[in-house]
Amino acid sequence: MHRLYLTFLLAFCQSLYFSQSIKGFHIPDSLKSKNFEQLKKSYDKVFRIDNSKAELYANTILSKGKKEKNNDLIYEGYYKTAHVKGLKSENGHPYADTLLNITRNIDTKEYPAKAYIIKGILFNYDWKYNEALDYYIAAQKLSKNKNPDQFYYIKKLLGILKTATDENKEALPLFLEYYNYQKQKVNTKDKDIKSYIGSIFSLANGYSKNKQYKNAQIYINIGIKECNRFKDYTHYPYFISATGIANYYLKNYKKASDSHLEAEKSFVKNNDYGNLAITYYFLGKINYDIHKEEIAVKYFIKADSVLVLSKDFYPITRDGYEVLIDYYKKTGDKEKQLQYIDKLFYADSIINNSKQYLSKEIYKKYDTPILLEKKEKLINELSNKNFLLYWCLGIGFLIISVLAYMYIKNKKKIKEYKKQAELLLEKSKEVSIVLTVPSHKVIEEDNFKEEKVKSIPDKKLQDIKTKLERFESNRDFLQKNITVDGLAKDLGTNRDYLSKLVNELKGKNFSQYLNELRINHIVEELNNNERLRKYTIAAIADEIGYNNSESFSNAFRKITGTLPSYYIKLLQEQD
Template sequence: MRLIFTFLLLSANFFYAQKQLPDSLKRFGYAELKKKFNDYDENDKIQESKIIAKYYLLKAKLERNNLQMAEGYILVHFNEDFPQAMKYIDSVFIVTKNAKESSYEAIAYRMKGNLYYKNDNLKAALDNYIISLKHAQKQKDQKLIAYANLNIAYINSHIGRNVEAAKMFRHYYDSKELSESEHNQTRINLINCYIESDQLDSVNVLIKEGLDYSAKNQNKYSNSQYLYLSGFSYLKQKKYEQAIQEFSKSYDYFSSIEDNNANYVLYSLGKSYEGLNDKKKTVEYFTKLDANVEKTNITFPDLRDVYTFLIDYYKENNDTQKQLYYIDRFLKVDKKLDEQFKYLSTELPKKYDTPNLLREKENIIKDLNNNKTGLYASISVLGLILILFIYLYYKSKKTEKEYRKIAQDLIHSIEKKHMESVENQKHEIVREEILPQIEEEEEEEELVEAEEAEEILVEMRDRSGNSLSEDVTKSILKDLNTFESKGHFLKKGITLASLAKTIKTNTAYLSEVINTQQGKNFTTYLNDLRIDYVSERLLEDKKLRSYKLPAIADELGYNNVQAFATAFKKKTGTTPSIYIKEIENAMAS
């Protein structure tokens, strides 16, 4: 009964406060009420902030003050569910329709964008942020321009454009246009972008600043965000145990308030345990994450890793039912993520990047109109840029044509190689059936020649004293042949040292055999094996050609797509994407 009694007591106190609080608020003006709302909201005092917001709106309605009614609708929408919140924001448009103060259009569209973003409709979020930015620019309101730019930066970060997003966050983080709490939120997003793009140099300093801010303001929510970022930094550095400690503290808080940040923490906890090779713990956190995602339908790109891990795990454990379940979940989530990514990656440059560039161009031309000499100079510069652009365009076209020709030649050479292999097999059959006697005589001659060559080689080794013994060389070559034939070169993290350890030799011997027998160093040898393998496999396997380049790179054992693309270009002289495209063209014709 103790728990029930405590709940009833708290409920009674709350209703008493709800009844009494408005009377105590009558002496406050709108600015003071808004400050109180912000203080309560930032410290997770949701019920108190709700009361303030409703009183603010009621006060504005009684006084028939449309602009303050708009502010009231904005305040009350923060702690409502999606449909009700949308109704409140639509009310902002209605009460400010005839107002001279037109900044509310920019504000309302941004609020709608935030609601869509929170509910994982990134397409609608981006469209509303773009409209908000246009209204803010029309009003020349630098504060609202900053808000819209920061919101669009959030979307850039969400789809992996962290370098672009970090530039925007850094710009406003260093500016004086934001309030203390807005500055703090910008710092959080800046840290996240730095970690995602492996720019870890400034992360620790920024996290310490954030933790100090959270302690000073007694802000548990903000403190938990910085604990998560601290864990994320450790995870990137593969310091898994430290990461788990920070994530666990962060998760305790976010899960207690049912905040969506808990899902990011669950993902990171799972990845940390995966790094420790603790599959059971990884499955525990990934399963919990999937349950949350299914309930809220709020996704994020890293979920693909979650489902591929769970699918592989249950496949290894012969649990077909769960394997099929997570395949189905993967397909649903992947479809949604793919649709969002395609839309955002197309619309962001078209609706945001290009207009910004055009606006910069217009500003340059406008400034030049005030200075005739500067005008001519700038036109000359723009002309040179145009010429350079045309040159680079035609050069890129020429290069692409060369790459396509190389790709076509590569396809033909592989096909020819396959045909020759078939012919060789036929000839081998003929040799076995028709020419056994000739072959026996040839073998005897070759044996004599081999013995003579071996005597010369032994003599040369005895003179030089540098070459490996024949037994050692043969043993290493045999192991390398197994390494190649069984496709072990596709495993991740292979180094000269790890391979030497696997085949029970040392790096000096292994390096010498590869250099003398293959005529290349270990890195080139490994890359050549992988690229030769994928060149043939892409030609034969339509399913592999449908994969995105990062997935292909991962199958080949590369840590990132850049390393794969560089190795492919170096070996073949063309790019993976053009090679795949030319295969598709060849298959279609």
């Protein structure tokens, strides 16, 4: 009976992965005769070096697996395609999700843990560290006492998460564990050269994050040497970039500049916008430190432009905006100065709103179980010191309770935002006017003859009303820096008449009226325009007249009860 169930499950899973097709892909003639080992070797050779070619080999492995109904090839095809798409800043999640579905109920040395690993890696590329952490922990449980390669690899991935939240001292031992494990394997028949060299890079990066740049340079040199020794150049551009960073902090500016310029070529070729932005940032820092301010500014602007392409923000690049602000203050370019002040505010909002929370999440989800395990060991060894143990347990429970309370409180807020987003979407489908702002289409002529606006002469009232309707129908409210004084001047009236008209007829002050017009407009646009949903919040804010994403998000929340990010996510899920 159990075997029959597994047979049925496999058949069902096959329907899933056969439905996940590679649109428009055909195996090139030159690869049709290649077997799996040859394709895997070709993929490994170009992975992180030429990711477009790597994706070609991954797609070929997947297509061959489907054609031959070979599960091993199918699994590897999905894993490799998902990974290389993530590196190219493309969406690899559909492939990872399919891999997770078709391997969830099998039990091999590699799967389903490997499926959870690739999901975590993709979330890490997306800067969604909480989700990445959940998948890593699930993979670690599945690989424990079963696959030491995976178990130690996950330690490295957890170390990467810790460096993202500036827990660099805690990350270094994890990198060291992974390096020692790979080092003892490299002289055996089970050696994994790519993982071994990757462990060297992780350790070098760990030392660099801890500002131990001389130690970092030692392992960078070892890594470059091993790349040449084993003819494996997967991590080579990252070693070159890392030596540029280390030499910058060691004030070897010429070596640092040469290294970054060399690494730039690889990152441009692979559309690796994240590392390219960091490269331009350090080239800016180098030139700024040697008093070549004009060149430094060009590189900082390049770094910002690349970050726009990647739709991500890297905290290390923050002070580049400070240099740009000071530069444009000196040159008297107020528009540019304001532009980069807004970007600095945006950078600080990301750092302040996410890093602290992420740090607590990693502590709660990863470190707490480890601490509890150590605590249990202490209880067994020091059972005669019950009083001390009770105090330790009490303090530990208190800490966990506080963390749990903060976590639940945040969850409730998220749940409320999601609920309000659903209500907004439902309402927007029922009627064309989603928000409380009256439309010029439903403002009847008689409304302007009510007793409460008689203080404005009829002729003047009719003139303002006509021009205000034109202001709404032409969507002039999308312009930036609109004020009641400015609009009154444009409408040929004065501030008092316009304020009185808006207050008495629309039941709100001018600021509320303007915000509701804009939010009503953008809700309708988001419903109908899929391309707009791919914009950053800052870009959408700019589209409808707000100077920054924070003021837009606040207005959206006050009027709809949710945040634009939650509403956009809901629309994307429905797509």
